[in-house]
Amino acid sequence: MEDQIDYTIEQVTNTVNKLREMSPLWEMYKEGIDMNSIEWAHH
Amino acid sequence: MAYSEKVLGHYTNPQNVGTLDKNKQNVGTGLVGAPECGDVMRLQIEVDDATGLIKDAKFKTFGCGSAIASSSLATEWLKGKTVDEAMKIDNMEIVEELHLPPVKIHCSVLAEDAIKAAVNDYRVKNGLPVLKFEESVVH
Numbered sequence: 001m002e003d004q005i006d007y008t009i010e011q012v013t014n015t016v017n018k019l020r021e022m023s024p025l026w027e028m029y030k031e032g033i034d035m036n037s038i039e040w041a042h043h
Numbered sequence: 044m045a046y047s048e049k050v051l052g053h054y055t056n057p058q059n060v061g062t063l064d065k066n067k068q069n070v071g072t073g074l075v076g077a078p079e080c081g082d083v084m085r086l087q088i089e090v091d092d093a094t095g096l097i098k099d100a101k102f103k104t105f106g107c108g109s110a111i112a113s114s115s116l117a118t119e120w121l122k123g124k125t126v127d128e129a130m131k132i133d134n135m136e137i138v139e140e141l142h143l144p145p146v147k148i149h150c151s152v153l154a155e156d157a158i159k160a161a162v163n164d165y166r167v168k169n170g171l172p173v174l175k176f177e178e179s180v181v182h
Contacts, residue, residue: 022060022111024085024103025078040077041156 046108047142053112058119061101063087071126071165073157082106082150084114086157088121088129090165097121097129102157109147113137113154126162130174 020026028035046054065072069090076083083106089099100118104111116137121129137143137151163173 019105022057022103023105024074024083025105027062027103035078038074040079040083041075 046112049141050108050112050143053115053141054108057111057115059099059101059115060103062103063089063099063101068168069165071161071163071168073160073162073164075156075160076106076153078105082110082153084110084153084157086114086117086154086161088126088161088165090126095125097124097126106153107147107150109141109143109150110153112141113143113150114157116140117154117158121158126165129158129162130176132158 025035028038063070063072065087067089069092070087071090072085072087074083074085082104084102084104086102087100088097090096091098100121102114102118104114117132120132132155134148134151134155137154138148141151143151159174159176167173
């Protein structure tokens with residue numbers, strides 16, 4: 001059981017880190033840009 | 044519907060993830076989509092002043108596997124093209140290459156919009172008029 005929890009934590013952490021590295025939003029967040037100040041092109 | 048092998052390939056091994064200096068005059072940046080819609084793509088091109096060719100292209104995408112794959116593929120296609128050639132990339136070429144199902148066509152549209160936004164940003168920075176194109180209507 002604990003093995004499964006550890007496995008899941010590892011998988012989720014790796015995936016979130018990978019997606020964050022690919023995300024322009026995460027980069028903006030780290031730079032302190034206010035997301036609400038951007039005029040988004042709604043589609 | 045499962046993702047195609049090509050989408051999975053780009054998702055597990057995305058090409059050209061990164062950031063170019065948006066303040067450089069020969070770098071064009073396109074930011075399209077909206078967080079509430081679930082997809083935001085940023086695509087950047089760096090143009091070689093001497094040759095007029097796109098020498099580098101980078102992307103960062105917040106979205107599904109198809110959105111990541113579409114922008115990854117777009118950056119691969121952009122390298123070596125002129126900005127005029129880049130404007131001619133059609134979203135359906137991306138759909139065909141990645142075998143995107145109908146529900147994921149909007150990802151390719153977003154990639155096309157991102158290319159055009161990046162090219163227009165480059166054009167404005169270099170004193171050229173903005174090129175008009177039909178706004179995407181796929182939701």
